[in-house]
Amino acid sequence: MEYRHLGRTGIKVSALSLGSWITFHGQVGVDGAVEAMGAAYEAGVNFFDNAESYAGGKSEEVMGAALKKLGWRRSSYLVSTKVYWGLYSGVNEKNTLNRKRIFDAINGSLKRLDLEFVDLFLCHRPDPETPVEETVWAMHNVIEQGKAIYWGTSEWSAGEIVAAIEIAERHHLHKPVTEQTQYNLLVRQRFEEEYARLFRDYGYGATIFSPLASGLLSGKYSNGIPASSRGSLEGLDWLRDRFTDQAAIDKVKKLSGLAADLGATTAQVALAWCLKNPNVSTVITGASRVGQVRENMKAMDVVEKLTPGAMERIAEIFS
Numbered sequence: 431m432e433y434r435h436l437g438r439t440g441i442k443v444s445a446l447s448l449g450s451w452i453t454f455h456g457q458v459g460v461d462g463a464v465e466a467m468g469a470a471y472e473a474g475v476n477f478f479d480n481a482e483s484y485a486g487g488k489s490e491e492v493m494g495a496a497l498k499k500l501g502w503r504r505s506s507y508l509v510s511t512k513v514y515w516g517l518y519s520g521v522n523e524k525n526t527l528n529r530k531r532i533f534d535a536i537n538g539s540l541k542r543l544d545l546e547f548v549d550l551f552l553c554h555r556p557d558p559e560t561p562v563e564e565t566v567w568a569m570h571n572v573i574e575q576g577k578a579i580y581w582g583t584s585e586w587s588a589g590e591i592v593a594a595i596e597i598a599e600r601h602h603l604h605k606p607v608t609e610q611t612q613y614n615l616l617v618r619q620r621f622e623e624e625y626a627r628l629f630r631d632y633g634y635g636a637t638i639f640s641p642l643a644s645g646l647l648s649g650k651y652s653n654g655i656p657a658s659s660r661g662s663l664e665g666l667d668w669l670r671d672r673f674t675d676q677a678a679i680d681k682v683k684k685l686s687g688l689a690a691d692l693g694a695t696t697a698q699v700a701l702a703w704c705l706k707n708p709n710v711s712t713v714i715t716g717a718s719r720v721g722q723v724r725e726n727m728k729a730m731d732v733v734e735k736l737t738p739g740a741m742e743r744i745a746e747i748f749s
């Protein structure tokens with residue numbers, strides 16, 4: 431495993447990490463989480479991603495129970511969680527980053543995770559209705575209370591992130607240190623273009639999500655939607671359209687040909703392509719079964735197979 435600094439912080443995250451969206455509680459219970467997290471940790475993963483909103487808080491409960499069973503030293507791993515959507519529909523309880531909600535959210539997450547602190551606390555989306563100054567102060571206070579070590583953003587615009595950094599600098603507050611955004615062979619514009627100045631000017635970190643575009647880049651949807659895949663789950667209709675997008679499937683089929691030439695799986699090549707980008711701090715993988723964790727962790731070995739020639743072929747396929 432390779433370890434990379436999370437932006438300009440002193441903390442190092444494993445280049446591959448594991449998240450729990452859709453999978454924990456939705457597809458695997460505590461035993462499955464123990465198995466997946468155990469396999470990842472064994473491969474060198476030290477960062478596990480979660481959010482208050484995943485499975486209505488149940489994903490945090492599953493991860494907390496799994497961590498209890500695994501019994502690792504707290505200093506040997508990092509956990510993140512996120513605030514924004516909330517668990518209730520009251521006027522101040524959803525879709526907000528107001529000060530009260532942020533304090534309420536971190537307390538609830540720590541309870542469900544059964545942890546004293548999280549390592550990374552993220553604002554899951556921007557909140558245009560709350561002054562960014564209020565959010566920055568509240569996140570700073572959460573850190574000062576010892577409930578989080580670092581904080582960051584998820585799917586904020588570059589302008590919103592710069593505004594938050596500048597407010598923090600002006601008041602000598604803890605700055606946001608990393609963005610969590612989607613980045614994969616099919617979704618690149620925001621990461622590569624809009625965020626370029628964040629990486630260059632601020633050394634902002636990036637914990638990237640959906641590196642396989644929810645599984646599409648593993649090649650599993652190239653001949654229809656398999657049973658017991660994310661594409662077959664109830665309530666994810668918005669994702670299903672992507673799994674049947676013929677233009678994307680045609681590209682993935684070509685990627686599978688290239689992967690076969692390299693002696694790797696399609697998923698490993700797609701993950702290794704993300705790892706090649708030096709602005710990526712960690713690639714957050716997802717897995718509904720432990721075999722996927724094992725396969726995906728081997729993407730580390732595929733990075734060196736992505737020679738300039740192979741990268742050019744990939745660029746042509748996804749141009």
Ligand SMILES: NC(=O)c1ccc[n+]([C@@H]2O[C@H](COP(=O)([O-])OP(=O)(O)OC[C@H]3O[C@@H](n4cnc5c(N)ncnc54)[C@H](OP(=O)(O)O)[C@@H]3O)[C@@H](O)[C@H]2O)c1
Binds near residue numbers: 480
């Ligand atoms: N901040 C945010 O807004 C945000 C948004 C989304 C995700 N995230 C984080 O990022 C993490 C990763 O995102 P993601 O789950 O969308 O990642 P992904 O890698 O794009 O998709 C993971 C899914 O693809 C399938 N898969 C994984 N490896 C495979 C393999 N080798 N072969 C075949 N299928 C494979 C599995 O689904 P099936 O087996 O069920 O098909 C797995 O659950 C999440 O868990 C979450 O922590 C954050």
